[in-house]
Amino acid sequence: MNYKASTTPVTRTTTATIIRPSNVYICNKNNVSCGCGFTNVALTPSRIANGEDAIPYSWSMIVSLRYDCLKNGNLTTHCYGGSILNEHYVLTAAHCVDKINQSSILSQNITIAAGIHNLTEVNQTIRRFDRIFIHSDYTGPVHWFKNDIAILHLSKPLDLDINPRITRTCRPPRMSTQQDAREYPSNGSMLAVIGWGLLNRPFNVKTQVLQQLYIYAVHHIHPTCAQYISDVDVQFCAGVYEGSKGDSGGPVLQWLGDHWEQVGIASYVVRDCAAVGHPSVYIRLTSFHDWIEWIMNPGNYTTTTTTVAYHPPTIYTCNRNVSCGCGAISVVFNLSRIIGGDTAFPYSWSMIVSIRYNCYYDGNFNAHCCGGTILNEYYILTAAHCVDDFNPSSILSQSITIAVGIHNLTTSHPIIRRVDQIFIHPEYAGQPHLFKNDIAILHLNEPLNIDTHPFVK
Template structure:
């Protein structure tokens, strides 16, 4: 029983106990048994607001199902959905005695609650892939009464006490991040990422080939790793200025496509030019960013073990100095030291760690940060997780749901994983235009993914999702195959030569521009649909039997008003039976 519990008090503070069983349950051999997850709340989250106001919760038990003094406890297990209520809500603070160790949950209108016989049972929140017990049913005034919520012991407060009692070691929690590198052009490794609560300083090994956008910078003379970097494109590497500001291109080589630094099959490239930011300065590490141009391209398209990194392009109303936002979970990776001041602790295999971005105005951050526009802090308030020597120049990422975006470059810190001294990172959102001024291709612009389900919408949705990068058709980027299934090619039947585009309006009609066909007759035109490459011999070909040009179109006018036409096909396309074809939506 918790040492601060008092049965004589009406306040029921520290209403928590643990029972030791005379014989183990045998969890591993019984699929009908499962252990509960207990919260371990870390900064920047606040124990006193965990679970947060309005969180959907589930309470379960065999307690009474209505309020009276008779035993109306059911034989079968019951469940009820309620919501966490703000500590300062009037209906909560009249019943709550200590917001650190108790919280309220109910419905404002009443009618749902725990009751006699439910005490001691769990109340849980859903985390996306598992249930976490956030409280223990403690007490209430009546059951399910309007204005009198249930009071629960706040488990987040008791993590350390539980650890001191339980003999079984806590199983580390891990999160798997999956993405499809055939659907996104950057930020997706060859393998999925599995991130466990650990640290680079004393940390965990990454899954092999899960971070294929990272590279190792090495001294040409000794082949010794000294900094990290990330792949911007076939010919450019992103790193920190302080890593290479005194080097010449001949001093540095880049190793990519490996998990272990010692891998003899790594892709090795020499450097032929170094671009250090013109405003780079020490000792504040301002503008700590540089780009290396390789003497020979990496040939990303031919090597699945290499991936380009995604770079943020922040637009209003998002403020650059708040990107990434405070409290964002971040992943940083590297081959740096796993113990501070131990020069033999640099691992051969790639390591990773999860940290959190820290508010610019946090005292731990402000005493280390020199310019919040171009730097940000990340770490844990209690320390224990951080980057260290030889991780400099490497990337720090945030997860966007379908890919990783590099939000920073490892810059500096006071020690490694020291409580109160977070790591400092170059804020990449501030350097989009500088990077673009050096890397003159479209590789580094993060694509925007547009997802839809063509089984649920009638039009405007193709076989695959569109990945759209800000660019232009002249000098632009290739579309992902079969993402624009309503697009057709207008061709001359005599030569099969493409002369205009169009879109599928229906099984028998194609929408196009009047100026494309005002000099044509139906017997000279054919359309080709369902192809990514115009030369694809498997395209759906249809002849045109009628051309409808808008009656107000005038080919002699330079104004091109009413530049619209519709083509009637001699044979329907068969949209219902061909997943490579889709009709367009018209406003």
């Protein structure tokens, strides 16, 4: 076993009468810049599934993700775990943040707490985050949380060089082949899972103190893993032999002789709680090496070999000194042969609008019917067939509107303008002649705030 025993034995009482010695992992903080806590980790080999209290500040790379996830008005609720990538970025699971409205992140007071052992301690380092990057191929529960990974950008950097209780997590290397990635971590390797407990598990006692537990990586062909895992390239099982618990989004790590390396992210447990014979499923972090690099260093990102499990996207960096054709943020296209497209980065296509009226004849005048683009503050470009059924003499009374400055059709604060005039090309042929000259321009009854609104271009 690759741990170094301290000169002073450390013991833990697991029951009133049984004392088990802990394995102490002595980090070499002089030679490594990540993966070491403020104090050394001491883990007790045990066959209990409930874990144990961690040594205070021994896992300095973990953070508590907090917002009103219980919908009770408490914005300081510990919801999920995460780990520190660098002073600007935090790593977590996509399902921890996929319900958050990205257009109003700052106003929702979503924070992370770093440099803590007890959730209620006084001296916490709190940071708000202002941007969320969710993997574009994240599937959610429909396909067993494939690509369940997200990165949070902090509005203010962490003081990694000043606060000794805040540390970066170490990431695994980029594997040269998909097969190598699929075997990392290796079958049977001992891992450590940490966290403050599982959210929404009513029969689990929630602790305020950071917990830790030994678990073991399990090969994807193992029967108890194979029936629950969705994609072996990006997921792995652990804890089948002894059970496990931890925060969703939190790290699972392995010891490399002088520091800890994060090999996974807690994604989901089977049958609603971790138990012997039912695995926990983790995101295989090495498979997302390129994606993480691209998020943190988009301008410097290069790759020279075939990417394992992720194809780097193409970023179109706009020159916003031009007066048109640029969104609020740069456009990102994923290089994929999968039909159906993928989710655009929020507000990267700020020139697009949603045209809305009662197109389904069900009385819903907010239905999205067609798309369009902004020509200037008064005019919208669209297809003639989108508006050729309207009576031009009573357009205002028909409640035709456009919604701009949106990413999600259901956003709560779209910019709405009514259409008061429609110009259809005089030689528009319609369906009988295959929609020749299928173009129209809509005039708005009130100008758009193109010069002042960041999401309207």
